[in-house]
Amino acid sequence: MTRAERAAHVDRRLAELYPETPIPLDHKDPYTLLVAVLLSAQCTDARVNTVTPALFALADSPQEMAKVPVEKIKEIIRPCGLSPRKSQAISDLSKILMDQHGGQVPADFEALEALPGVGHKTASVVMAQAFGVPAFPVDTHIHRLAKRWKLTEGKNVEQTERDLKKLFRRDRWNALHLQIIFYGREHCSARGCDGKSCLLCQELFPRKR
Known part of the structure; x- marks a missing residue:
């Protein structure tokens, strides 16, 4: 897959897995x-x-x-x-x-x-x-997954943010930020996946299986 194809696959899969993106921090305003x-x-x-x-x-x-x-x-x-x-x-x-x-x-x-x-x-x-303003907050977890999925070669979160904004549609940024976090916590944590074992890693890099 090319980088663009990997991005499209991630986008589609995460939308299927997490159609709802509740904000994980409790707040009222x-x-x-x-x-x-x-x-x-x-x-x-x-x-x-x-x-x-x-x-x-x-x-x-x-x-x-x-x-x-x-x-x-x-x-x-x-x-x-x-x-x-x-x-x-x-x-x-x-x-x-x-x-x-x-x-x-x-x-x-x-x-x-x-x-x-x-x-x-x-x-x-x-x-x-x-x-509701389109933004793509990148923390260390999103940075790690973006590099693992070869969506960026960024050496820092700033570069990764720029790369992800280029890869994904602007109207998907807010939801994708949360969907990547949800997926990382559940399936592709730093210790829980070696880049080969979770569903998305297997689909993106089938030869590693």
């Missing part, structure tokens, strides 16, 4: 999603979902979160790891949203990436999942 995505850095979505109910019971808006002492935020989010940095970022970005954005999460890449603790991947997730 763009702000709670932003905070949840920030917390998910170097932490599982499942762990984040056990922590955010207590955090959002305390404060679930920039207005309320800006009033909460950083130490209190840190105490609640400690199980997510990196709690000193994440708690400060949550506090600071909440104040910036109040001061500069009328208490609303901006639907704008540049404005999002200017917020403390928010990089391009986090901004892409929020733009895609909160606002």
Whole structure:
């Protein structure tokens, strides 16, 4: 298969396997999603979902979160790891949203990436999942699978994102990002598949069987 043919096969197969793409982080609006995505850095979505109910019971808006002492935020989010940095970022970005954005999460890449603790991947997730703007957030797991399936030769997530955006239709980016994550977790994890054993790897590279 050519790279384009592999991409078409991945696209078709993942659409069949995951016709629904529920957002794995529990949230109720763009702000709670932003905070949840920030917390998910170097932490599982499942762990984040056990922590955010207590955090959002305390404060679930920039207005309320800006009033909460950083130490209190840190105490609640400690199980997510990196709690000193994440708690400060949550506090600071909440104040910036109040001061500069009328208490609303901006639907704008540049404005999002200017917020403390928010990089391009986090901004892409929020733009895609909160606002429906086509984006292709690439984390280390998507980067790994894209390389395993020979959809990219990117040495970093930035290059992989550029390559995947060229390979797949723009209207598929948001769903595909989640479908690749779902498939990787269930069938093609770093330890669970050696590049030969899961369904997609066997179909893409039949001679390896």
